Amino acid sequence: MSFAFKNWKTFRTQMQREGITVAKFEFVYYQCQFGMIYSLEQNVFWVAKRGTQSAFPIYLDWYHASVILDNEPYRQLAVCKDEVFDLTKPYNPFDFLKKLDEHIGTHPTLQRATAADFHSVARNAISDEDKIYFQRFMPHAPGTRHVTGANIAKVRKILGNTIAEFCKENNVSVAFTDQPSEKSFAMIENPKKVLEEQDED
Numbered sequence: 001m002s003f004a005f006k007n008w009k010t011f012r013t014q015m016q017r018e019g020i021t022v023a024k025f026e027f028v029y030y031q032c033q034f035g036m037i038y039s040l041e042q043n044v045f046w047v048a049k050r051g052t053q054s055a056f057p058i059y060l061d062w063y064h065a066s067v068i069l070d071n072e073p074y075r076q077l078a079v080c081k082d083e084v085f086d087l088t089k090p091y092n093p094f095d096f097l098k099k100l101d102e103h104i105g106t107h108p109t110l111q112r113a114t115a116a117d118f119h120s121v122a123r124n125a126i127s128d129e130d131k132i133y134f135q136r137f138m139p140h141a142p143g144t145r146h147v148t149g150a151n152i153a154k155v156r157k158i159l160g161n162t163i164a165e166f167c168k169e170n171n172v173s174v175a176f177t178d179q180p181s182e183k184s185f186a187m188i189e190n191p192k193k194v195l196e197e198q199d200e201d
Helices: 008-017 072-081 094-104 115-122 149-159 161-170 191-200
Strands: 002-004 022-029 032-039 044-049 055-061 064-066 133-139 172-177
Touching: 002 094, 008 094, 022 094, 022 133, 032 072, 032 133, 044 133, 044 161, 055 161, 149 161, 149 172, 161 172
Parallel strands: none
Antiparallel strands: 002 064, 022 032, 032 044, 044 055, 055 064, 133 172
């Protein structure tokens, strides 16, 4: 299916007016909270659900998004609506895209992460090894600081190569937390073991 974002132009105009090329914002879809990031240049939304290890892109051709119905992350959006999660039945993402389109048309609060945001995460007493669940994107304003190699490596392990390369190219850090949300896209009994196994590959 192909979905047309009616508020795409309005959203991009807001970003340009505010002088933002890579924007982060929050989005709530039923019972799930998402950290969203959008790049003007690449014309792609990156979607990451708080408290999970799941993230996926929405690629756009102008304002059209081509959506594969049986794509794993989309199917798991059913969990947000308390619908029965059935791996054998694709979940139609039209409702999710429609809600996102409505949200970006409301002129959501757009932000870049500041140095203070970065340091507040770094000062947290919890060991970084225990922070394996996505919390939020932290795009850095030009001339402030750069995403670290360690952060990119961690993003690559947890969220995958595609998102890691995007963060590297766009100077975006990712903050992780040790607290999973109540609703997760994937059931992982021992997330730390998963990371250890990936290190061995």
